[in-house]
Amino acid sequence: MIIDLRSDTVTKPSENMLDAMMSAQVGDDVFREDPTINALEERLAQMFGKQKALFFPSGSMANQVAIKLHTNSGEQVICDKYAHIYNYEVGGVAFHSGSSCKLIDGNRGMFTAKQVEEAINPSEYYYSQTSLVEVENTTNKGGGACWDFQEFLNIKQVCKTKNLGLHLDGARLWNAMVAKHESAIQYGKIFDTISVCLSKGLGCPVGSVLIGDEDIMKKSLSLRKLFGGNMRQAGYLAAAGLYALDNNIERLAEDHKRAKEIGEVLSKLSIIKRVEPIETNILIFELNDGIDESTFINQLLDKNIRIIGMGSNKLRMVTHLDYTDAMHEKLLTILNKLRL
Structure with a gap:
């Protein structure tokens, strides 16, 4: 044993999940004709109260596309020093988006709205423009810690006042929602974009989904193509996700x-x-x-x-x-x- x-991430699909995958209806997702992919994306968009969702082969790609949607080259992302996007995504913020990270010295990967305010760059032309705040729930390097939801509300208010985007790396968001008795709709009301992983706690072999409203997600499909993330009959993978949403959250x-x-x-x-x-x-x-x-x-x-x-x-x-x-x-x- x-x-x-x-x-x-070491889990393997159960027999029931494999049955769901093998019986999936599939099509060419590059033509947006895979019915199971479409069903998964629609379900997650509705779950979080957003207009659009897009399936990705990895959480890192979903996060990197989200950052690209929120920023322009030379701008800055506020995140914790423990953030996955900074530590474990191969410098993708700089490589893909031409942006830098302003690191907050938080507590186990979590920080306060006051710290966000203090991290925002001044408006003088010789500073990098702050464009995005990124948070991670649960925090990986923080030992699976869950944020206080009120702090999200406080940070959202800062972002609204300062006209900043707000992205959630929800790689283990399902764990946080179960532990804290929270709902997807609560998160959808706060964050502009949310990435959720299906291959961690939910036991799928592959897959993450990026969720947001139509305006911010407008370029997400072309960016996924640019990043090499388009797939064809990916409905077999999406079927695993649908099964996991039905059976593996609670x-x-x-x-x-x-x-x-x-x-x-x-x-x-x-x-x-x-x-x-x-x-x-x-x-x-x-x-x-x-x-x-x-x-x-x-x-x-x-x-x-x-x-x-x-x-x-x-x-x-x-x-x-x-x-x-x-x-x-x-x-x-x-x-x-x-x-x-």
Whole structure:
């Protein structure tokens, strides 16, 4: 039994999801003739109360297209220092949009409206123009932390006053909505554009969707083509997304519960310095000084447990729908007996 907790992207489609994929009606999506793609996009647009949605092969591409829609070359994006768009998208903000990032020193990937106001560049001609505020919910490097929804409302007010776009990287937004009992419509009322991932907690093999109103999304299709993201009979992938929306959202609470139970065990181990607060399915913990990160990872690997190192003696585990009760019991037993 291999227990893979490196990410919630390691899941594989269930038999029922595969059945839905194999029975999908498909067409050529470049001609916008794939009925299952169209159904998925329409459903997500309606779910968030927006006019348009567009399917993408990856969340990074969806985010990068969103940034391109909001900015011009030489402008600036405000985001947290932990933001995925800054740390894990290969400098795409600069490469694709010719924009730079103004980094906020937030708390676990989250910041305040006051910090946004302070980060906006002055209007003098020799400053880069601030055009966009980007937030991430849940925060990846912040350990799956969920934003306080009131802070989104506060940030939205700043964006309206200063005429800034507001984009949400919702790679794990489903986790946040389940944990905080929030709705998609609530998010749709605040954000100009929203990217949601189907291949993380929801268990699909491929796919993210960018959602927004008609005006901001006008160039999204041509930009997807420019970025190389157009696909043909992609309805097989969209069918997985439709199945996941019907079956795999509410069960995310199970992942959150298991993550907290792992955290409780880790917090009692003498080799662990600190376990960061756990709200959803990501747990980040730090080893005590003198405990070698590679040794810890390899000792778990010898027992067929895969986790990921983040550097500086910090490690990460992510629970997901392929992490079963049997795996959970085995992991807790092994952790309780762990000695270095």
